Amino acid sequence: METWKERILQFLFPAGSDTWLAVLRLGLGLQVVLYALSLLNDWNYLFAATGSGLVSRNLGEAILALESPFVPRLGWLIALGAHVGLGEETVLSAAWICLLAAGCGLIAGLFCRCSAILAWFLHLCAAKSGAFVSYGVDNFMTIGLFYLMLSLLPDRFSVDRRWRKLRAKDRQWSRRAPGDMDGRAVRPSERERASQLLGFYRRVLQVHMCLIYFFGGITKCLGSGWWNGANIWRALTRPPFDIVPPEILVRWKYFLPVLGLSICLIETGYPVFIWLKKTRMIWLICVLGMHIAIGLTMGMYLFALIMIILNAAAFGPGVSGTESKGSAVARRRPASV
Amino acid sequence: MRQKSVYLACFVLHFLLIITISCRDMLWLVAHKLTILPSPFSLLAEKVESIPSVALGRNLAASNLVRRALLTYLHIAGIERGYGYFAPNVPESYKLVFELHYPDGRVEYQLPRVNRAAAGLRVAGLLDEIGRTRYDPLREYMVKMLASSTWRENPDVTMIRAVFGSISLPSISEFEHGKRESYEFLYAYDFSRTDEATELETP
Numbered sequence: 443m444e445t446w447k448e449r450i451l452q453f454l455f456p457a458g459s460d461t462w463l464a465v466l467r468l469g470l471g472l473q474v475v476l477y478a479l480s481l482l483n484d485w486n487y488l489f490a491a492t493g494s495g496l497v498s499r500n501l502g503e504a505i506l507a508l509e510s511p512f513v514p515r516l517g518w519l520i521a522l523g524a525h526v527g528l529g530e531e532t533v534l535s536a537a538w539i540c541l542l543a544a545g546c547g548l549i550a551g552l553f554c555r556c557s558a559i560l561a562w563f564l565h566l567c568a569a570k571s572g573a574f575v576s577y578g579v580d581n582f583m584t585i586g587l588f589y590l591m592l593s594l595l596p597d598r599f600s601v602d603r604r605w606r607k608l609r610a611k612d613r614q615w616s617r618r619a620p621g622d623m624d625g626r627a628v629r630p631s632e633r634e635r636a637s638q639l640l641g642f643y644r645r646v647l648q649v650h651m652c653l654i655y656f657f658g659g660i661t662k663c664l665g666s667g668w669w670n671g672a673n674i675w676r677a678l679t680r681p682p683f684d685i686v687p688p689e690i691l692v693r694w695k696y697f698l699p700v701l702g703l704s705i706c707l708i709e710t711g712y713p714v715f716i717w718l719k720k721t722r723m724i725w726l727i728c729v730l731g732m733h734i735a736i737g738l739t740m741g742m743y744l745f746a747l748i749m750i751i752l753n754a755a756a757f758g759p760g761v762s763g764t765e766s767k768g769s770a771v772a773r774r775r776p777a778s779v
Numbered sequence: 780m781r782q783k784s785v786y787l788a789c790f791v792l793h794f795l796l797i798i799t800i801s802c803r804d805m806l807w808l809v810a811h812k813l814t815i816l817p818s819p820f821s822l823l824a825e826k827v828e829s830i831p832s833v834a835l836g837r838n839l840a841a842s843n844l845v846r847r848a849l850l851t852y853l854h855i856a857g858i859e860r861g862y863g864y865f866a867p868n869v870p871e872s873y874k875l876v877f878e879l880h881y882p883d884g885r886v887e888y889q890l891p892r893v894n895r896a897a898a899g900l901r902v903a904g905l906l907d908e909i910g911r912t913r914y915d916p917l918r919e920y921m922v923k924m925l926a927s928s929t930w931r932e933n934p935d936v937t938m939i940r941a942v943f944g945s946i947s948l949p950s951i952s953e954f955e956h957g958k959r960e961s962y963e964f965l966y967a968y969d970f971s972r973t974d975e976a977t978e979l980e981t982p
Contacts, residue, residue, distance in 0.1 A: 451783055454790060480897030487928075488898060494931075496891070497905060497924040508841060510850040566855060574908050574921070575901035578864050584857025642786055649794060657801040658862040664805075664814035665867025675951050676869040679960070682896075682903045688954055695951050741896065 456641035460597040461759040463590075463640060464551075466647070467558070467597060469751030470586050471548030474561045477583065477744060478542040485538045486531055489516055489572050494530075502573040514563055516571040537564055548590075551600025558595060562587035579745040585650065586752055593643040594636055647756045652713035655729070659709025668706050671698025683740035708732060716757055726757050796835075796849075797858050803831035804861030814867045871945045872903070873910035874962060875922065877929050878940035891925050892932070910945060910965070918943075919968060926970045939970045 481488065491499045503517045516537065523533035541564040547557030565587060569580035596602035667673030675698055679688050691698075708728045715721040716729075730750055737746025808814055809824035832838065835853075836846040853859040879887045891902050905921070912918045926939045943966045949958040 451787070454787060455783060480895060483894035484898035487893065488901065493927070495924075496893070496902070496928050497921060501920070501924070506854075510847045510854065512847065512851040513854040566857075570854065572901075574905050575898075577901065577904040581857050581860065584855075588856050642790075646790060646793070649790075650797065653794065653797050653801065654862045657805065658864060658866060661805055661808065661861075661863035661866035663867075664808065664816060666815045667868045668866070672950060673865065673869045676948055677865055679948055679954075680869060680872045681874070681946060681960075682899055692951060692955060698951070742900065744897065 454642055454645050455638040456645065457634060457637040458641040458644060459637075459759065460594070460640050462644050462647075462755050463593055463595070464597040464599040465758055466586065466590055466593070466751065466755035467548050467551060467554065467595070467600065469747075469755060470561070470583070470590055471545050471550075471557075473583060473586070473744070473748050473751060474545030474548065474565065475542060476747065477565070477579075478538060478545060480744060481538075486534045488575050489534055489568060491517075491520075491530060497574055499571045503571050506570050506573060513570050514567045516567045519567065537567070540564055541568075551596055551602055551604075554595040554597075554600050554602050555591070558587065558591040562591045577745075579742070579748055582745075582748045582752060586748065586755075589643060589647050589650075594640050644756065647752065648716075651752060651756045652716065655709040655712035659706055659712065663706050663710060668702045669699070671695070671700075671702045674698045674702045674705075678739060683742070685741050686739050704728075705732060722757065723761055726753060726761055729753055793856070793858075796853065799831045799834050800853070800858060801861040803828075803835065804863055806831065808863065808867055870907065871910065872948070873906040873943065873945050873965075875906055875909070875925060876942045876944075877926060878942065879929070879933055879936045880938040880940070881935055882937050887933075889929060889933075891929065909943065918966070922966075922968050923970060926968070930970075937972060941968045941970065943967070 478485075486494075487496050489495065489499050499516060503515050506513055506515060516534065519537055520530050520533045523529070523536075528536075540560060544557045544561035544564065547553050548561060562584070565580070565583055569576045569584060598604075662668045662673075665673060667676065675691060675695075677683060678686055678691055708725070712725060712729065715725040730753060733746045733749040733753070736749075737743045806824045806828045809816055809820055810828045812818070812821050814820075829838075836843065836849050839846040850859070875891055877889045877891075879889055881887070891906075893899055893902055905925075909918055909921050912921075922941045922943060926941050930936060930939060942964065944962045944964045947961045947963050949960065
């Protein structure tokens, strides 16, 4: 029993470097910036209330309030702005600027934690208030930003760490009782504790990715259209994803069933083959290739990018079996007290 | 060690929620016979479908604090829905066309408009949402919202007829035989200056 517990803890708290966190921060920063820029001319139109927007923000927020009144929404910011005499348009524009600034902050690694929290909050507000105009990309951005916000920021590549000499705080970790290793009392150093905690957050992201693909893959396997290529055809000819002319697709019609089956295999097999050292690299390449293809052939660039970022952060660093200098600390045994 | 246990507990709870939600979505698909599984599986799924919903507090009153806390967490963590995108099958696509009637008898046709392609994807999602909704007043309200935005761009218009339909896509073999995508009428609404909508026809 004890061995099992130890094994689980060893799996969940592996010592590792913060390279994955840097990938996640940079990637999500880029994603947030591109998300904001892609909605530059439509932001106010999409999220305005009744009377001035495409579809009323109030409707989405009213339905959300039925589920829970505590989920962040743009209506809160607009109500707050109204108290200080700011109009809806001004508050929405300010929210967009802040979101863009938060994305830039994440890319640079400046005020990492604040930028991550701000990006998560503002994006969540937009995604929830505009629930009717949100899709998969918003879901995955929320997931990524939620984990980033909770992780041990700043990472060693950030401006915060390099110029402002800030280190990731480790307050939440035990400093009270020493642990026990090989019959000796040991107290891991702060760096080692931080390294294990970083490993934990990476494991959370990794396990989440496995569940995403496993359930996505299993559900696809339950549809007949993924076995005979019909769903690939439908997905690529369905407006507004019909970027590739159907005349070209018809030429590749014998290839479509193979493609459909490959997607089922890649997604369902992800939780197994991404962990095996021998297949990790090939599986990661296949998944990244799949998302690049989705982006290019269906025009879902933001969706493709967020999936690439999450995969690259979760399983990218160390995929070739080599670890960066920063993880050397992690591999050392905890110092004896 | 104690802190590790706390992290472990959070980990287990977080992923139990994700698994429960994913199972709930999958069971719903099986129960509604949307998969290739034979009918005994559908009957079984129908029976057990409620278990994940109960686990997620869906049977509790809407005002229940536990339910609200749980739903809040699901939303802020981005785990409130499953991951069956384009699964088990690619859903239908919908189209909304506005027929703009001018005082001089002129009629123009327009689609809901946004400035960029990224927002266009979101509008397509909105149309899917309208198409999927089974609650008529909500569908009408959403179409009315879209019509209002078109009206603001075309203030001279006296009446807008919103025609909502699904796009029927041909299969590969049908396409090879010359069949192309077609527009299947579903609903039509007339909006006049009084903002009173009249549903013309439903299938």
